[in-house]
Amino acid sequence: MNKEQAFSLLDEEGYLLDLTLWSKELALALAAADQFELSENHWEVIDTIREFYQEYQLSPAMRPLVKAMSIKYGPDKGRSIYLMKLFSQSPPKQAARYAGLPKPLNCL
Amino acid sequence: MQSSSLTEPSLLATNMKKNILLIVRNPPFANSSNAETLDIAFACAAFDLPVSLLFLNDGILQLANNQQSNLLEKKDLTNNFRALAMYDIEDYFVIAEDAQRYQLTQNDLILNCKIINKDKMAALIRTFDTVINL
Amino acid sequence: MKHSIFETLHIISKGPSDQQLYQNAFDSMLEGDAIVFTQAGVYSLLSKDFDFPEQLIYALSIDVDARGLSQKVDKRSTLISDAQFVALCCQYKKTISWF
Amino acid sequence: MIFSLLIYASQNSGQAEHSALRFTRSALQQGHSIHRVFFYGEAVSACSAFKVTPRDEVNITEQWLKLAQDNDLDLVVCIAAAVRRGVLDQAEAKRHQKGAANLSDGFELSGLGQLADAIIVSDRTITFGN
Numbered sequence: 132m133n134k135e136q137a138f139s140l141l142d143e144e145g146y147l148l149d150l151t152l153w154s155k156e157l158a159l160a161l162a163a164a165d166q167f168e169l170s171e172n173h174w175e176v177i178d179t180i181r182e183f184y185q186e187y188q189l190s191p192a193m194r195p196l197v198k199a200m201s202i203k204y205g206p207d208k209g210r211s212i213y214l215m216k217l218f219s220q221s222p223p224k225q226a227a228r229y230a231g232l233p234k235p236l237n238c239l
Numbered sequence: 240m241q242s243s244s245l246t247e248p249s250l251l252a253t254n255m256k257k258n259i260l261l262i263v264r265n266p267p268f269a270n271s272s273n274a275e276t277l278d279i280a281f282a283c284a285a286f287d288l289p290v291s292l293l294f295l296n297d298g299i300l301q302l303a304n305n306q307q308s309n310l311l312e313k314k315d316l317t318n319n320f321r322a323l324a325m326y327d328i329e330d331y332f333v334i335a336e337d338a339q340r341y342q343l344t345q346n347d348l349i350l351n352c353k354i355i356n357k358d359k360m361a362a363l364i365r366t367f368d369t370v371i372n373l
Numbered sequence: 374m375k376h377s378i379f380e381t382l383h384i385i386s387k388g389p390s391d392q393q394l395y396q397n398a399f400d401s402m403l404e405g406d407a408i409v410f411t412q413a414g415v416y417s418l419l420s421k422d423f424d425f426p427e428q429l430i431y432a433l434s435i436d437v438d439a440r441g442l443s444q445k446v447d448k449r450s451t452l453i454s455d456a457q458f459v460a461l462c463c464q465y466k467k468t469i470s471w472f
Numbered sequence: 473m474i475f476s477l478l479i480y481a482s483q484n485s486g487q488a489e490h491s492a493l494r495f496t497r498s499a500l501q502q503g504h505s506i507h508r509v510f511f512y513g514e515a516v517s518a519c520s521a522f523k524v525t526p527r528d529e530v531n532i533t534e535q536w537l538k539l540a541q542d543n544d545l546d547l548v549v550c551i552a553a554a555v556r557r558g559v560l561d562q563a564e565a566k567r568h569q570k571g572a573a574n575l576s577d578g579f580e581l582s583g584l585g586q587l588a589d590a591i592i593v594s595d596r597t598i599t600f601g602n
Contacts, residue, residue, distance in 0.1 A: 142567070143566065143567045143568075143569070144567060183325070186318070186321075186322075187318050187319060187321060187322035187325065188314060188315060188318040188319060189318075189319055189322050191322075191325065192281065192284075192285055192326070193285075194284060194285065194325075194326055194327065195322065195325035195326050198325050198327070199325060236278065236281065236552060236583075236584075257591060257592065259591065264397070271513060271553075272480075272513065275512060275513055275553065278552065278584055279584060279587060279588075281584075282583065282584035282585050282587060282588045283588045283591070285585060285588065286585065286588040286589065286592060288588060288591065288592065295397055296393055296397055357400055358400075360400055360401055361400065361401050361402055361403045361406075362403065364381070364401050364469070365380060365381065365403060367467070368466075368467060369467060369591050369597055370381075370467060370468075370469045371478065371597075371599060372469055372470055372471060372599065373480050373512075373513065373599070373601065384598075384599075386487075386488065386491070386600075386601070386602055387602070411491060412486065412487045412488065412491060412602055413486075413487075413602075433491075435494070436487075436491075454498075455494050455495065455497075455498035456498050456501070456502060458495065458498070459495060459498045459499045459502055459504065460502070462475070462596055462598060463473050463504075463595075463596070467596065468596060468598050468599075470598070470599040470600065470601060472480075472481070472488070472601040472602050
């Protein structure tokens, strides 16, 4: 998927318009457009945030994302500082964007 | 009536954490108040405010399991309510008399609630600094 | 003022035909609480046989007057101005609105 | 004392917004401070600049704005509740590709964090609904 194809699926803020159209290729294209490389550690977060959405129908804010990571991968990865290091911007927003989920509510 | 004392300093010490009680009184699909109360809970959690929820009167019906809101083309609020625990909000109360009226037991509820008798409700409410009852 | 503790001020703004709301509000009261009837809540002051709880009862006078009730209000209640309403909110530790 | 108000009803659904306005005026007159007035739920319709009030009725939005100007009030409208009900500022109108913005000047769209903040900072947070 090239950048133009990926961007045609997004809203003005870069979030996916139709949640069913998400694919790993889309996530890779979005990250590439940001000049951001998705490592195995990033994919763990993206998978976790997608599972969170499946379960609760919400894009998580920082605290529940940290908790979900902690439950799945243990306390070392269930820390906000770990997520902040992985993602340059706000981890819940950036991960939700790559994961094809709505922008988290209550973003202040 | 006493007049208010304007010379009294603000009662709130800077780092004192207020605990908040959110009362949910409406049944599912009634209006937006249940969803909007839930959103207050999430916002307070982001500010580390301790939040508890009291599902009063028809509010207990919001917790009934096996709801299929998709039949009404509505988003399922019960999934959202189950997310409260992920925001470290785990203090939920229902009133025994409400549960009895609707033949609900703990097993029928999506959250693990403390069931209290109606005559204990006032004492519970007194323990909170702020109550929001939409 | 006889009472010396000021706990919760219950602000009730629906009329008494909403019986369930009144039941919930009254069930949530303890000694040291008080009620302020505002908006349609002031219609509670009309019914002679209305079963008030033991708490102190206030009613916002502008809402009473606006509804033409000033000659008919229950004598167990105290009519208050906006300023007195604000003062009560200061005096009591917290407010709960019932609507 | 420091007050904040949570308004949860529109002018058209009853008297709550007017009650809140009177309370705010009275509190200010007595020397209290109003940290924030937070418009939530149907109350967001108070903030639409597209609302037309008949000439012989009181325009409550203008009254809020006047009170806010005279007393430097912070009038915050919940962004999620507002957008859902068609009250948009310039940024939201652009983001959602709507033809025009209609949030009245003098009000600010913001998140529910502003309500949480108001609860923390204020001695009393009073809800007005109907």
